[in-house]
Amino acid sequence: MAQSAADAIAEAGSAVALLRNAQVRPTVFPVTPEFTNWRSEQRSWRESVALLDQSHHMTDLFISGPDAMRLLSDVAVNSFAKFPVDSAKQFVAVNHEGYLIGDAILFHLEEDTFDLVGWHMVIDWLQYHGETGDYDVTFERDANSLVRQGNPKLYRYELQGPNALALMEQVTGASVPDTKFFGMATFQIAGREVRSLRHGMAGQPGFELFGPWEDGEAVRDALVEAGAAFDLVLVGSKAYSSANLESAWVPSPFPAIFSGEGTAEYLGWLPASRTGSLAGSFTSENVEDYYVTPYDLGYGRTVAFDHDFIGREALERIAAAPQRKKVTLVWHPSDVAAAVQSMFEPGIPAKYIEFPKARYGQHQVDRVLAHGADVGISHDCGYITNEHAFVSLASIDAEHAEPGTEVIVVWGEEPNSTKPAVERHRQVEIRATVEPAPYSAFARENYRRG
Structure with a gap:
């Protein structure tokens, strides 16, 4: 049986000691580092159009069942008053004391069926509460390619840049409907049905395209072929990993899972392999000094006090304080x-x-x-x-x-x-x-x- 996070922390003496000296390598994106060079690849999403392969480095958690929406609403700070099929949102969760667990992108795929995509921190938190709470839900977890055996369930590509819209119209043979930010649409590419999220990775117009893994090669080939007329640039993991610096998204803030209500049970459930590593010049023996709030990262617009959720009362107190x-x-x-x-x-x-x-x-x-x-x-x-x-x-x-x-x-x-x-x-x-x-x-x- 795999060691739990709780056991690993006890063995190290503290959560800070465990993470500060974690014997894991920095996060690696398991795709080609550079197709040309990362400088030119960075420029492509500003000057022409970039194609990025997101199929391998993120975790997908598919959530389905009659209580799926209730679970999501109970865990997230987001409002679910309006969240129709074919839309997506940035899913943000906090602990019982109002400190940030993490964020990921939540896709509403079908009635009572969702896909939570991103770093594992908030995905772990949601799955734990779904499995240990009174919810009629099922989970299918597709981890990233560093730990998964076999191919991903879905391919996921990102098209970004001023030429992205023209390329999409060329490769689909149709006008792209006017879709709001984080709205979804369905297209035909190379005879395959492709679902799309309107997305802006580095502030540029763009699309996140996804579908069954077995369709991925044909879709990618069609994008590359059509993209030749629009100066399409293949972007490797080096440039892709830096794109968040332009859009100002913080990808892996320290998760508030190591203290507070219910975290002892959670750390007993969480595998030690998913505790992560801690780097940098800030040091404190008090793990809570590393925690951040949603407001620290600009997520105040996401917080909605229109429903009960884990950490609501604490977050209301935090919201009233200086930020x-x-x-x-x-x-x-x-x-x-x-x-x-x-x-x-x-x-x-x-x-x-x-x-x-x-x-x-x-x-x-x-x-x-x-x-x-x-x-x-x-x-x-x-x-x-x-x-x-x-x-x-x-x-x-x-x-x-x-x-x-x-x-x-x-x-x-x-x-x-x-x-x-x-x-x-x-x-x-x-x-x-x-x-x-x-x-x-x-x-x-x-x-x-x-």
Whole structure:
């Protein structure tokens, strides 16, 4: 029997000790890293059209049964007052104390049938409550290709960029209906029925296409063939993993599963292999210091107090208190260059900065300082070719969130953890300028339009 998360934590001494020194490699997207080079591939979703293969790195949880909607509503902060078939939403859940578990995309496929797609953190939480609660539901879990045996159940492709709409009309031979953001439609491509989600991955117009795995090759071939006339670019995992920096989505915030009501039972259910890893300069022995709220990540628009859900009362109290704000931190080029240059100098260098994505744990939590005091945390970080900038997404106190404010990101761990991706290094301070999230003006103004 697989070791539970509870047993692994007890063996390590604490959740922080377990995750800080987790002997797992950083998350790998099991698709081709680069088809050309990640710089050109990043530019494609801004300049022409990008084709990204999402079939392998996410988990699908298919939920069906007469109580499926009730379960979803009981767990999510979202409103389900209006959620018809052929629509989707960002599904957000919190623990009983109102702190974020995680988020994923929820597709309403058919009456009483849903597909929750994304990172496993919130998927695990939902499945646990469905299996242990009084719900008439069934689950079919299709994990990512790193752990699954055999092929995925579905293929999933992303088309993004200014030429995406024209390409879709070319390959389907029909006008694309006017579909609202996160609305769904059905098309015919290469004689196969294809379902589509209107989606904007990096602020650009786009479509998420999915269907049975056995249809995937024919659909992809048709997209590539038709795409030649629209400068279609195949995008590998390196560029794809950095796309969230433009849309300002934080993919793996630290999940609030290690303390609070009901979490002891949950950690006894959760396999130790799904606890993740913790990286970054922020350190505390109190695991709750790593937790964030939905408001810290800009999900306030998603919270709806029109129904009872896990954590509602606590979240109402949090909502009434001062909030941190999600921002983009633009790292000063000279400080990034100095950190890289330290690898060519005698002595202990700064923590290696990888391009285009520099995250070295599943949950990256770095300190953000202003005038020597902690004012927030920095999450994902990496390089955006389209903005010629190295940035991170951060949650910081409102009084320091005004664009143009200067802050410090502390880069590197002290003491160094024993994670495989952590070499001997020293901490450095990197100056950064607060800017809006999303950083790209196009993404800010167009991400949810339509």
